[in-house]
Amino acid sequence: MTTPTIDTTHVPPRFRALMLALARGGATLAGVIRRGDDSLSSEVGINNDGDGQKRLDIQADALFRDALRDTGLRWFASEEQAAPLPMQPDGTLALAIDPLDGSSNIDTNVSIGTIFAVYPAEDQAEASFLRPARDLIVGGYIIYGPRCCLVVSFGDGTQIYTLNPDTDSFDLTNPRVVMPDCFFEFAINASNYRYWPRPIRAYIDDCLAGIDGPRERNFNMRWIASLVAEAHRILMRGGIFLYPSDARKGYEKGRLRMLYECAPIAFVIEQAGGRASDGALPILDGAITDLHGRTPMVFGSAEKVDRVAAYHDLPDAEVSALFGHRGLFRA
Numbered sequence: 001m002t003t004p005t006i007d008t009t010h011v012p013p014r015f016r017a018l019m020l021a022l023a024r025g026g027a028t029l030a031g032v033i034r035r036g037d038d039s040l041s042s043e044v045g046i047n048n049d050g051d052g053q054k055r056l057d058i059q060a061d062a063l064f065r066d067a068l069r070d071t072g073l074r075w076f077a078s079e080e081q082a083a084p085l086p087m088q089p090d091g092t093l094a095l096a097i098d099p100l101d102g103s104s105n106i107d108t109n110v111s112i113g114t115i116f117a118v119y120p121a122e123d124q125a126e127a128s129f130l131r132p133a134r135d136l137i138v139g140g141y142i143i144y145g146p147r148c149c150l151v152v153s154f155g156d157g158t159q160i161y162t163l164n165p166d167t168d169s170f171d172l173t174n175p176r177v178v179m180p181d182c183f184f185e186f187a188i189n190a191s192n193y194r195y196w197p198r199p200i201r202a203y204i205d206d207c208l209a210g211i212d213g214p215r216e217r218n219f220n221m222r223w224i225a226s227l228v229a230e231a232h233r234i235l236m237r238g239g240i241f242l243y244p245s246d247a248r249k250g251y252e253k254g255r256l257r258m259l260y261e262c263a264p265i266a267f268v269i270e271q272a273g274g275r276a277s278d279g280a281l282p283i284l285d286g287a288i289t290d291l292h293g294r295t296p297m298v299f300g301s302a303e304k305v306d307r308v309a310a311y312h313d314l315p316d317a318e319v320s321a322l323f324g325h326r327g328l329f330r331a
C-alpha cells in the first residue's frame, strides 16, 4: 500500500509538510467513505455548538489530528473540539478545521468534505484564531465526491488537485481556477423562507419570478446541504449561495461557522475571482470573535453577491414582498 501524497511543485515551501499531511488525511478519509459502512452516520454525541456528532465526524477529527502531528502546527482547532489543542511548542502555524462538512449527507452517499484554514501561530491559542479573518494564509477544502479533489489557495490564486486512485497522489489539475460569472443558479435552503430577513426574501422572490419579474430571466436552483459541494459547484460553473441569518432561535447569525467554514471558503472563492459577504460586507473584512462563532454568508460570482448587498440598501417599501417593480434589478 502506497502512502498518499500531493504534487508540491506549486506549494510554497513553508506549507509543504502541512499539505502532505492534509493530502494523507484526505486520501485516507476518502477511502473510509468509499468503502462505506452504515455505522458512519450513527449519532454518537453532541459538539460544543449543540450539533449532533456522527461517528464519521469523530473519526475524521482524530484522523486529521494524527496526520497533522509533526508538521509545524502549534495549534489545532476543530469543529469537534470545544477548545484548541496544543501541537508542537515550536510550531509556526495554527490550523482550524471542519473535519467533516455536510454530515447530514453521510448516509445518502452525497458529496461531503473537509474545510481548513491556516493562520500564523501566536503564543496563545486564542490570539492565533480570534483575529481579522484576512490574516488567513492558507484556505481550502477537500471534496469527497465522485472524484476526490483538494482545492487550496495560498493567497496567489486557487489551485485544484485531483486524487489519482491508481497512485494515491493528489495531482495538480488546475493551477489557477477562474470562476465563471454567468450562471443563473442560486442555492439556498428555501424551507426557511418565512424566517429570512426581507432583503433576502426580496432577492429570492425576484429570482423565482424569472422572466416575468424585475430580473427578466429564469433562474435554476440547487441545495445539497453540504457547503463544500455547493462551493465546488459554484467554483466550477458560477452562481450564488446564501445562508442568511434568520428568525429561528439560534440562527440570529445563520448556521455557518466563521473560523473553519466561512473564512476559508471565502478565501478560495475570492482568489478565484468571486466574492463572499455576510450579505453586505466582505466575510474576510470581518473579525473572528469566537472559536465556534457564526456568520450569515453569501458567496459566488462577484456581480451576484454585490446585487444581494444592493437589496440590503433598498428602502423598506421597495423590499416589500408586494413591491413588484424593482426596475433597478434587471438581470
Ligand SMILES: O=P(O)(O)OC[C@H]1O[C@](O)(COP(=O)(O)O)[C@@H](O)[C@@H]1O
Pocket: 051, 079, 098, 100, 101, 102, 103, 104, 189, 225, 226, 227, 228, 255
Ligand atoms: O441543514 P441546513 O440548515 O440546510 O444546513 C446545511 C449546512 O449545514 C452544514 O452541513 C454544516 O456543516 P457540518 O456538517 O460541518 O455541521 C453545511 O455544510 C451546509 O451548508
Ligand SMILES: [Mg+2]
Pocket: 098, 100, 101, 102, 227, 261
Ligand atoms: Mg460544516
Ligand SMILES: [Mg+2]
Pocket: 057, 079, 098, 099, 100, 101, 102, 103
Ligand atoms: Mg462538520
